[in-house]
Amino acid sequence: MKIEESCVARRRFLCRMLGGGTAALGAGAAVPLIQYAGNFRPDPPPAFMEIEAKDFELPPGKARMLLYGRIPVLLIRTESGAGELKVFVATCTHLSCTVRYAEESRQIACACHGGYFDLEGKVISGPPPRPLQQFHQKMKDGKLIIALEQANLDKAS
Ligand code: FES
Incomplete structure (x- = not known):
């Protein structure tokens, strides 16, 4: 493997690692946000x-x-x-x-x-x-x- 190919492969690996980490963080933050927003959904009042x-x-x-x-x-x-x-x-x-x-x-x-x-x-x-x-x-x-x-x-x- 040439040096240039090695650099490109390492860069691609790092980009995927960073992208995967960012996606995991986003998903981790989205779940509590969605649950929090769900608390604002009004419950219907009782009939009586x-x-x-x-x-x-x-x-x-x-x-x-x-x-x-x-x-x-x-x-x-x-x-x-x-x-x-x-x-x-x-x-x-x-x-x-x-x-x-x-x-x-x-x-x-x-x-x-x-x-x-x-x-x-x-x-x-x-x-x-x-x-x-x-x-x-x-x-x-x-x-x-x-x-x-x-x-x-x-x-x-
Ligand atoms: S909310 Fe404005 S007078 Fe009651």
Whole structure:
């Protein structure tokens, strides 16, 4: 073998080694990246959810946050009358920040851009373009059942 042929053969060998190593590194990095991206795939929310009494029995004027799958839920026991239970999707209709109940003003507030909603979910002020979505609800066997769709609430037996 001549010296020139030997150099070309060594160079080819090194190039293949480097190329193979780079491909292995790329594949090794791609697997966790794909798994990480898969975590952003939204799980569908449940058709309905049963809430135990200890989680929805609130004194008048108090509120509690729960999760409906990944959807934040705001339960509010109003102070008027017998204390009606309001159940909202606690996601602001502006840019999807989570809203909270402001006891002092008896309004639902979004801290992100100063949006306010009344206890019917209607926009009082700020940038939210639409009212808050309310859950459909019913009582069954001492439990509160909530659903985003009336048809799913009807299926809950
Ligand atoms: S996200 Fe709620 S006011 Fe902007």
